[in-house]
Amino acid sequence: MRFATLTAVLLIAGHLTACQHQPTISYPKLPEAGPVEAAFDCARLDDAILKSEAVRWVMREDGARLLSPGERAARTTTDIATTVAATAACLLCPTPVVLGEEGHKVLNGADRRLVSLLKLKQDKRCAELPTALAGMTDLQMYDALARLLAQETQKEPGTDVGELRAERMRLLDKLRP
Amino acid sequence: MSGDRGTWRVILVVLALSACTAQRAVSPVDSGEPTELRLRAGDSIRIVTKQRERMSLEITEIRPTELAGVSVKPAAHETLPAGRDVVVPYADIALVEVRRLSAARTAAGSVLVVLTAAGMALATMPVMAGP
Numbered sequence: 638m639r640f641a642t643l644t645a646v647l648l649i650a651g652h653l654t655a656c657q658h659q660p661t662i663s664y665p666k667l668p669e670a671g672p673v674e675a676a677f678d679c680a681r682l683d684d685a686i687l688k689s690e691a692v693r694w695v696m697r698e699d700g701a702r703l704l705s706p707g708e709r710a711a712r713t714t715t716d717i718a719t720t721v722a723a724t725a726a727c728l729l730c731p732t733p734v735v736l737g738e739e740g741h742k743v744l745n746g747a748d749r750r751l752v753s754l755l756k757l758k759q760d761k762r763c764a765e766l767p768t769a770l771a772g773m774t775d776l777q778m779y780d781a782l783a784r785l786l787a788q789e790t791q792k793e794p795g796t797d798v799g800e801l802r803a804e805r806m807r808l809l810d811k812l813r814p
Numbered sequence: 815m816s817g818d819r820g821t822w823r824v825i826l827v828v829l830a831l832s833a834c835t836a837q838r839a840v841s842p843v844d845s846g847e848p849t850e851l852r853l854r855a856g857d858s859i860r861i862v863t864k865q866r867e868r869m870s871l872e873i874t875e876i877r878p879t880e881l882a883g884v885s886v887k888p889a890a891h892e893t894l895p896a897g898r899d900v901v902v903p904y905a906d907i908a909l910v911e912v913r914r915l916s917a918a919r920t921a922a923g924s925v926l927v928v929l930t931a932a933g934m935a936l937a938t939m940p941v942m943a944g945p
Contacts, residue, residue, distance in 0.1 A: 662862070662911050663911045684864070687908070688842070688864045689841065689908075
């Protein structure tokens, strides 16, 4: 009985403190730009960026955020542990509350689509558009985002991936003026 | 005992209801009708436009370049009140989600309900004393 109570307290406390992502709508798959988008002219690229940004905005409004590798691993471990504990405590209980990954995967997909669309825009030498960050255009933001993603991929010693992702979120939150 | 029965009834109703619909969402790449969803009059949809407007609609008409509908009770983060006539050009849609009855989920839900009810019946059946 004590074990069951402890599990319930852990589940509820974990849910309240860590899980801020509450999807209010189904998110579509947002693949990176491919051959279809590569054939777009500048106006259609800007339109595709607006649409993807609107979907990303919904995710952010629902509380999605990028997690550091450590945070993701901790959530996975906690979810497995609480699921095992809940199952052991109560065989008839339905799906236990899980912390999930805060919408990291869908938001990361949206980010990468936006970056790939901005890259196409730069490759086609399209006109730059302002962002909500004073003195930074969308293509200047692309340069900064591309650097962040490259650093994240290279995983050089001393690189704080969590900080890189936080900076990526901060920049893309300001893509629309 | 009657409280337990009431709880189980509520669980069964929730199981039966939640298993009946399925949502599909797409983010249209071009400015035409999002044909992959096969939208039709009567569908309940939720839309996010590229201008960041969010709304829930029941479609009344599928037109060549836009869809017409009537707003329904707003969901979270939506502000458009129910009962408004709305026309949304396909070119403006950034995300559309459609909710439909799902035959597979309904069947699965029914099986689950039957199995749960059978399990409850077995669990609560009085044990007969042997000879």
